[in-house]
Amino acid sequence: MSSDVERSSTARVIPPARPRKLAKVPFVELADGRLQGVVSSGSDIERVYVSSVETRTFAYACSTNNNRPCGGARGGFCNHIRALVNESVLQYGAERVARYLKAEPADGEPSAQGITATMTAGRPGPADARAAAPVFSRFLHHLAYLELTPTRLPLPEMQWFPPTRSPLGAVAA
Secondary structure: OOOOHHOOOOOOOOOOOOOOOOOOOEEEEEEOEEEEEEEOOOOOOEEEEEEEEEEOOOOEEEEEEOOOOOOOOOOOOHHHHHHHHHHHHHHHHOHHHHHHHHOOOOOOOHHHHHHHHHHHHOOOOEHHHHHHHHHHHHHHHHHHHHOOOOOOOOOHHEEEOOEEOOOOOEEEO
16 A cells, blocks of 8 residues: 555755744755855835855855846845845755855854855855856746645656556556
8 A cells, every 4th residue: 555655746954953934034955066056135015135155165155046147245145145044044954054165163153144144255256147047937836736736646847757556555467
């Protein structure tokens, strides 16, 4: 007999290290050699920023969803990047974020503040902002899933995966 997970159209997700509010940073991920995500604007409800920090070099990029550069990311980390680091620590835990970015503080337990200080001490420069488009696209794709009604039926866009079991648990012939 198959489990509910095998019959469900949902994927197992690693729970956040600690609960976090999604209003300020609705999307954060450790992917493509970067900490990257989407951060809401503090002044305009229709504007978001796509921010990222590269592993090892800590090169940073921050721009709006319309590809306009962030005014606060001139010569250092802006508030959007700092918020991204804070929320990534809530989502993944400080140790995992520090290890991924190669920003493990020399003195003691990692924290969002310690990770940011370690990266700042490396005197990072601006990165190429070309990664913003795919990050924003993934964010929009995740938003689309929130509008779907939960179901145990297969999702049409996932049908290219080969079937391994029938919906009722019998082995496919």
